[in-house]
Amino acid sequence: MFVPHGVVRPTLNEPFSLATADNTPSTWEAYGHTNSGDRFTNFDQINRTNVKNLKVAWIYHTKYRDSNPGERKQSDVNQNTPLQIGDTLYTCSPNHQIDAIDADTGQMRWQASGNKEAPWWHRCRGLGYYRNATASVGQICRDQIIDANSNDRLRAFDAGNGQLCPEFGHAGEVDLLEGMGVSAPGYYMPTSAPMVARGLIIVGGWIADNLHSDEPSGVIRAYDAKTGSLVWAWDLGNPQLTTAPPEGKTYTRATPNMWSTPSYDDKLGLIYVPLGNQTPDYYGVNRLKASERYSSSVVALDIKTGREKWKFQTVHHDIWDYDLPSQPELVDLSDESGKTVPALLQATKRGELFLLNRATGVPIAPVEERPVPTKGNIAEESLSPTQPFSSGMPRIGGEQFTEAKMWGVTMFDQLACRISFRRHRYDGPMTPIGLDPAIDQPGNAGGLNWGSMTIDSHNGYAYMNDMRLSSEFWLVPRGNWQKVDSRLPTDVDTHGPSPMIGTPYGVVTLPWMSPLMIPCNHPPYGTITAVNLKTRKVVWSVPAGTAEKMGPLGIPSHLPMPVGAPAYAGTSGTAGGLIFFSGFQDYYVRAYDAQTGTTLWQHPLPVGSSATPMTYISPKTGKEYLVVNAGGAGHSPEIGDSIIAFTLP
Template sequence: MKIVTIAYSLILAISGIFFTYEGAELALAGGSLYYFIFGLLLLLAAFLHFKADVRASVVLAATFLLTICWALWEVGLNYWGLFPRVLTPLGFLIISLGVVAFLRPAPRFGSLGVLAAAVVTFLAFFGFSFKPFQEVIGERDPSFKIAQVSNAPDNWAAYGRTVEGTRYGPFNQINRDNVRNLKIAWTYRTGRPLDPGGWASDQNTPLQIDNTIYSCTPQNVIHAIDATTGKNKWISDPGVRPNSVARCRGVSFFRDPDAAKGSQCADRIIATTIDARLHEIDATTGARCTGFGENGFVNLSDRVGQSQNLLYYQTSAPLVARNLIVVGGWVSDNQHRGEPSGVIRAFDVRTGAVVWAWDLGNPQTTREPQDGQTYTLGTPNMWSHAAFDDKLGLIFLPLGNATPDYFSTGRPPHSESYNSALVALDIESGRERWKFQTVHTDLWDYDLPSQPALVDMPNDKGEMVPSVIQLTKRGQIFAFDRRTGQPITRVEEKPVPQTGHVSDELPSPTQPYSVGMPTIGGGALTEASAWGMTSFDQLWCRIDFRKRRYDGEFTLPGLTSRIQYPSAMGGMNWGSASYDPVNSRIFVNDIRIAGLNRLMLRDEFNEYVKTHKPTLDGHGVAAMEGTPYGEVTSHWMSPFGVPCSQPPFGTISAIDLKTRKVVWQGPADTAKNLGPMGIALGLPMRMGSPTYAGTMTTAGGLVFFAGGQDNYLRAFDAETGQELWKGELPVGSSATPMTYVSPIDGKQYVLISAGGAAHSPTMGDYVIAFSL
């Protein structure tokens, strides 16, 4: 027993030295004095344990009570705020009680009772981590309705089911009463190459046309699958050899009203590739539509300033609007000035000819540049999905930024009013009808990632207005009259930080805030909100907070490291919103991870890249050639690999568009496959993880989601947010679910692509359909 006592004394002493030294550093930096005091008390307890003095446990009990008082004062009853503050000193106390209880040959009943009480307290408090703490508790709403629908088969014919981008399945065979009975109906394997490096990610939402599912792999191989049985019909491989970020979020569909039924390419699957090509396939046979472009292909890199290292290509599904295919493109950020153009082009759906082009840097170019010139280089691009209102004849484009993201001086002047802007174009002419910029002089990579959602919502007078909802990485939700671009809900320009930037930068003094709609996540970080799984890494994060530059949202990039929150990951990202038209609700998922960013002068950066490899997607380590700086970005993490921002790390929220309030909000998933140092602990703690992909809602009063970090497809009650069902997947998913009714057996299916959760080394090639 003496050896145990000495060993535990040593553990307490080392811990005490750590907290005393690091706590003093935090206190001297203007932070909390608690950790310094905690360290001294641990040292006293270590000394008493070494002397085999039972008063060591008394000291640790007093330390625990002191900690409770301090923690409640600092974070109140916030469970995740209390978690690292309470459990660490309670753990020290429990071990001490155990050692003391067995110091004597015959342990006293009282000692064992105190030990048991402490253990029960620890387990009970830890057990609450498996409970989903809803930030907004959902309640039953007497006005909530389950839609009365026919459940007749109806195609999921676009990325968001329709070109309005609402992800609403008008079926209620599967509903709140029976969703618990969902089982796997069939599983399909694509056989795609798996990429443990993480550059290939399956983010695909398949289409369903009649009795066929059309699914694409990150390498752009298209699979036609029987929607009822899951059997393969055909496979089309465009022969892509990716050398960068491989994505295929979906394909598109066109049914030619002028073609004879059953003729070649009467129904067409339209897709883009990660080597910048647009191609068409006969939806029935998988054969090339040879009359489209050159043998079925159009070269999208033509006239955009493409370089040999493929900085420009497509990762999102093209928009099919009337007889046009509207295409933007992904551009690798932060490589150099004058990267490929962000031009938006419309191609004839039958021939592949350019019908119009919108080059925001040169309005005179309405189709193709003359005399071998290119479209304007370095302009903001659209890497996400567009939406279309056929009645108004308007296309809605969520734009990104002119590169680089973190330094604006020298950007093309015509681009500044379009960075991070929502733009409406006329479908016939491709000319601009209106625009709204969500970030001025964007220095944070707050490009618009989400497909706009075309919904109907009341204005301030209570009048129903055709609206467009735009989600942002900032967690801001903007709502516009889609006819005019005027905000339906109040938007205010607010002053933002103006210090810390490099001397040749001129930041915007204000930024737009959508104060008439709820903000999802966000909020100001503080030293007290810095987190960790234990008191050890929480202290590290608190010290690190004091070392970094942080002036709140819109902290400017500079030569010293800054914390950015929300980070460039989001807020809301490319998953977009889903919309319940019957109850006028939208459902959104978000990411709550802080980021770090620093600019480096060129000489320092050139030394840095000798030991740090630049990243393929332009984030992490990027050269920003043509500017005086390189840049480095990362997540703000503790040494244990745990975020320094407090849980939840991702949530799902329901927003009532009538009241413009969040009606429920809670963690989307668990940390079952996560853990410190990247080691999955298998503990399904409901802290919510960063959420990718998006939600899908149905007429059955359900919201489906699978884009968390554990391996489940979940169904939530759309009224209250209660989790009603979860189906385990063989691997995680980074894709948005979809649903359909089979025209063969009349059953409703819910389908998901499962290729691996974001950032997970465990990957797969599954397309899985569930039914009752």
């Protein structure tokens, strides 16, 4: 327990140099810093030499629960990465309360109220920003903050005073349920930041995973950022429908959705959309033919028309909930002749990294169709005999289990895990679900998830964090579901046991744990990893934090055991040779040497974090700041409301 597992250190001849620094104040105006999703700034005031001197500059408390009283839930963790426009930060709380904060002092500039309680998820991972280039200085809503909230409203605020923009939609709001048909509360809602590109707001939404076979559409829509009017819609089940459905009709129900974040290449005029599955996730009989074509695919859409240019599927007939969770990363690479190739890097819950030409969708790194298990025991399920594996890129986690690889903090729970392994059906990667308990490896959380990656385009490095947790899952015939359902916790969030109404089965999916509530697989349970996109190899990998706040039966150990832990949110990097990450389970923010993975600095947080850090340089003082949203770590009951800024003294 006190020995780091799975550590990879760089070789002596691994090429690396610092990117050219530019400490001119700029903006962090999209969830991933830019619409390419790089999460990388060219600042080096804070660097490998002086990062150890970072101190807290200010702390801002959103107090969003004061206006949204009730029992705190794990779904209340604040996952927002703030935007920085000029001398102001813009952040949103889980209930979509919007706060504008002075970038130097941490003082509130304005605040807009949030939603009522959402039934499943309280999520605001980010906001959008739009500047109306034709508006004059001082004109109302020349600069807009865009929010797609969990009450199914698209809102536009004046960035200067927080007032809703009167010419946007209906008094500043657009109803995202228009054209969706009947939708119970919480069955459709945006959970990720809207993307703003070429004067359009691109919006997808999360569909409740496994509640019913008839749920709202996964349609992707583009709205005019000035007026809120619908410009185009991409309904993959009915591509002839390009705007709103005719009266009495809806967009195609229950199609694969984009709950994560898209990317955009302005030169090619293409939006890159990561898709999930047709609900329910674990039963694929009678799915739409269109859903089978697009499930778990990254799709390139024309920014002007919303029409498809290409697609690449990462899982065929997905019955594992292997949605594409992360933002596609756009990076330019050189081929063997020295020609620049526009590339797209797509991370998956499987731990696969697919490297594609983003102009064509053709793989740059080899992809192989490999045979996979097809011996489920659901007779009517037609499984794909092969699945795509990115053989030309490293796989992050997702190893094949054996009984000998079962782990425990004592010999007793290790023995229990070995017995459990034998009692479960497991045939390696892509083991299909059935009526008997089987091991899902990686589990439905991944692998890599929504935090996405950092791209250092100068060195051609990608930095990422992952989770190495497995699930156990099985189907329960409808006639027996009520017996199972009565024993389930009432706070079901659709990612755990769910009824899958409209199918012959319910589904049970749970983390695969020892009797001491510790994962049965060996550590690390999460890592921070660097991949060289030129050599297509792992440069370094280290466990993501310690088990200081975790332990058997959920009791904190208070011991810095370097086993790594499931690591939520994402990394960010700078030209100072640093990678920042705060999504640990042990309540720290850390800075790593981007070249070696060595920890150079860490600072305790009041609670954990489930948000990606960001950096900016103040246009007033010229200081570089690191900002961390400490709203609670994943799987932790402790929730917070702190936005914390660090700077050099």
